[in-house]
Amino acid sequence: xxxxxxxxxxxxxxxxxxxxxxxxxxxxxxxxxxxxxxxxxxxxxxxxxxxxxxxxxxxxxxxxxxxxxxxxxxxxxxxxxxxxxxxxxxxxxxxxxxxxxxxxxxxxxxxxxxxxxxxxxxxxxxxxxxxxxxxxxxxxxxxxxxxxxxxxxxxxxxxxxxxxxxxxxxxxxxxxxxxxxxxxxxxxxxxxxxxxxxxxxxxxxxxxxxxxxxxxxxxxxxxxxxxxxxxxxxxxxxxxxxxxxxxxxxxxxxxxxxxxxxxxxxxxxxxxxxxxxxxxxxxxxxxxxxxxxxxxxxxxxxxxxxxxxxxxxxxxxxxxxxxxxxxxxxxxxxxxxxxxxxxxxxxxxxxxxxxxxxxxxxxxxxxxxxxxx
Numbered sequence: 097x098x099x100x101x102x103x104x105x106x107x108x109x110x111x112x113x114x115x116x117x118x119x120x121x122x123x124x125x126x127x128x129x130x131x132x133x134x135x136x137x138x139x140x141x142x143x144x145x146x147x148x149x150x151x152x153x154x155x156x157x158x159x160x161x162x163x164x165x166x167x168x169x170x171x172x173x174x175x176x177x178x179x180x181x182x183x184x185x186x187x188x189x190x191x192x193x194x195x196x197x198x199x200x201x202x203x204x205x206x207x208x209x210x211x212x213x214x215x216x217x218x219x220x221x222x223x224x225x226x227x228x229x230x231x232x233x234x235x236x237x238x239x240x241x242x243x244x245x246x247x248x249x250x251x252x253x254x255x256x257x258x259x260x261x262x263x264x265x266x267x268x269x270x271x272x273x274x275x276x277x278x279x280x281x282x283x284x285x286x287x288x289x290x291x292x293x294x295x296x297x298x299x300x301x302x303x304x305x306x307x308x309x310x311x312x313x314x315x316x317x318x319x320x321x322x323x324x325x326x327x328x329x330x331x332x333x334x335x336x337x338x339x340x341x342x343x344x345x346x347x348x349x350x351x352x353x354x355x356x357x358x359x360x361x362x363x364x365x366x367x368x369x370x371x372x373x374x375x376x377x378x379x380x381x382x383x384x385x386x387x388x389x390x391x392x393x394x395x396x397x398x399x400x401x402x403x404x405x406x407x408x409x410x411x412x413x414x415x416x417x418x419x420x421x422x423x424x425x426x427x428x429x430x431x432x433x434x435x436x437x438x439x440x441x442x443x444x445x446x447x448x449x450x451x452x453x454x455x456x457x458x459x460x461x462x463x464x465x466x467x468x469x
Contacts (some may be wrong), residue, residue: 100430101397101453104190105338106173106411111172111339111460112138112184115231117131118290119336120279122240129170132467138281138291138326140184142319143178144299144450147459149307156313159321159327172342174409174430175199175373176450178299179255181341186259186292188231190411195227195418196258197410199442199451201368201439202377204420209368215254222257227415232262235290243284246294247271251350263292272297272318272414274325282329295319299344302448306346310446327465334378335467340460344448347371347434353392355437368423371434371443373451384425395433399426399454409453428452434435 104110108128117127118137131137147169154161173184173191175198183196191197196212203210203219210217219225225371232242242263248267250256259330264287266280277293298315305311326336352371355361363384368375381400389398399407405414405425414422427435429452436443450457 098234100455101428102171102342102410102458103457104174104411104453104458105423106190106408108192109168109170109462110184111170111181112188114170114184114189114337114339114462116188119231119235119238122289123238126297129168129462131337132335132464132469134333134397134467136285136289136291136331138285138293138330138334138336139294140293140323140326140336140338142298142338142340142377143294143296143342144302144342144344144448145319145338145460146456147461148456149284149343150461152327153308153313153316156316159320159461160461163338163465164461167464168462168464168469169459170301170339170341172455173411174458175369176342176369176372176452177373178341180254185341186230186232187228188227190413192405192410192412192414192418194258195415195421196255197418197421198373198375199370200366201375201421202366202423205283206398209366213255213359215226218254222254225416229235230259232260232292234262234288235406236262240289241287242290242292243288243296244292245277245284249438249444250294260292264288264436274322277322278325278329281326282331283329285334295322302318302344306447307344308346312448330466332466336465338461338463342450343457343459344450345456346447347432347449351431351433353395353433353435354434358391361435362392363387367437367439369426370449370451371436371446372429372449374427374435374456376425376427377423378425381424388427392427392433392435396427396435399416400424401426401427430454
């Protein structure tokens with residue numbers, strides 16, 4: 097492991113262990129992550145809320161900054177990207193067990209690269225794709241109802257089904273309205289023991305304008321206002337947990353390598369992942385790894401599939417289905433470097449990016465309010 101990389105803490109302080117720990121406290125057993133006792137839990141996941149970004153810009157987030165005192169940080173799953181982290185959260189297992197191995201990845205059952213967020217090109221039969229039940233399904237089996245407060249347009253999506261099946265949806269109508277959002281959470285708590293909530297716009301502004309931009313800072317303040325609203329309105333028997341799915345770094349133009357501009361990077365059959373974490377697929381993994389390492393040098397940590405699995409990047413257990421979705425070679429970028437591809441032109445407009453294993457991308461907050469300590 098490179099000195100600037102953070103090892104995912106799948107054995108304890110990992111995002112994948114958060115909901116299993118909530119279930120353990122509700123069931124009266126010992127949780128992996130220490131949480132206060134409560135009869136109901138609200139888990140707010142803020143897309144793009146990294147631990148280091150929150151600390152650096154704490155002056156724009158008074159409420160959350162106050163909660164950082166005495167709090168912990170978690171590591172997200174690898175790669176540090178939304179589809180992977182949300183599935184780890186919702187299913188309670190690392191990447192290697194649930195099989196969403198990145199933003200995009202090669203899916204052998206359809207012989208093409210698919211997009212895990214939009215499900216473009218993905219298989220229609222989610223029953224055979226899914227490898228593990230969601231925590232919400234397990235809660236329902238144990239007689240504990242759960243709910244999800246998120247945008248209504250996410251209902252029925254493949255990712256929602258894979259990560260959050262078993263929860264009752266409370267759709268958000270007006271994005272960015274903290275009163276409506278908090279009201280829906282309180283309503284959901286009337287019928288559910290665990291309420292999952294999702295806020296997406298901090299990530300959106302980070303990608304479009306960069307971490308620390310005025311747009312991102314304004315959004316951080318709005319998220320902080322939402323957290324304050326939740327604290328004010330939650331019943332006394334509820335515990336609020338605020339976390340993120342990944343952090344983010346800004347990638348300047350000088351740090352962008354275009355795959356198609358480097359002849360030695362061109363020996364792949366398919367390219368997946370995203371600019372900060374590439375899945376590279378091809379027939380000769382050794383030759384691919386040598387070529388990518390020779391071009392990228394210290395700008396990336398390049399491993400063959402079996403090396404990345406052995407390093408524990410995807411968790412202690414990696415199923416055969418999951419392994420087949422990991423690149424024959426993976427390239428995790430260091431510093432602020434990124435490998436862009438003309439096959440996915442939309443990524444050239446991004447300012448903030450994530451996916452690799454640096455602390456700025458991997459570490460997310462574990463902020464807690466309420467409950468019995």
